[in-house]
Amino acid sequence: MAKRIPKLHLTQINRFWAQVDRSGGPDACWLWTGFVRPNGYGNFGVNYKEYKAHRVSYFLEHGRIDNDTLILHHCDVRSCVNPAHLFQGTPKDNSQDAVRKGRNTRLFGEQNGKAKLTRVAVLKIRRLYKAGGVFQRTLAKQFGVSEATISYVISGGRWKKLPP
Ligand SMILES: [Zn+2]
Structure with a gap:
């Protein structure tokens, strides 16, 4: 609190x-x-x-x-x-509020520890990270996923078909 x-x-x-x-x-x-x-x-x-x-x-x-x-x-x-x-x-x-603004985040499958991100969120994460000055840890917090997920998003991974 x-x-x-x-x-x-x-x-x-x-x-x-x-x-x-x-x-x-x-x-x-x-x-x-x-x-x-x-x-x-x-x-x-x-x-x-x-x-x-x-x-x-x-x-x-x-x-x-x-x-x-x-x-x-x-x-x-x-x-x-x-x-x-x-x-x-x-x-x-x-x-x-976060979902409405596209800041989020989790769709389904959260239970198995693999929180999924929307396409909009993935693009936003990449853009923020590319702009510099932001830690993966901070992004993880902001988007409600693990640092590993952020790292995965940034390096390409599952979403590599999306434009950079
Ligand atoms: Zn304001």
Whole structure:
């Protein structure tokens, strides 16, 4: 379960917004300019604890986050903290959201440890990996499969008939 965000003092709130690029206007993604974790989420430290920046943003906007809920992105940009792009959801909502956006992932046969990826996901993984700067481990996490599957996808394997 995600950490509960404490009530923030004004100086902490100001420090939060000082790390956000809002230059694109109210409808744009507001990108976190502070530390971004390897998984793509912005990181905000309060009293020696680390919180996901987009969760803090949602918390500041709404004053609360229900227990056991995730804060999800409409825009699919993990480092975005624009409250207008965020919504509260369950882990189930998250996987449905992922499927709808083509980020996912598992079709059938998961039980035998061979999670399958959609064609769209395979192409996306290859594109992301080719662009550089991303670990196979990170991709595995993002797409909900094993590192071995990611490695297999990148090297060709079962999906080699797809365009590179
Ligand atoms: Zn956004």
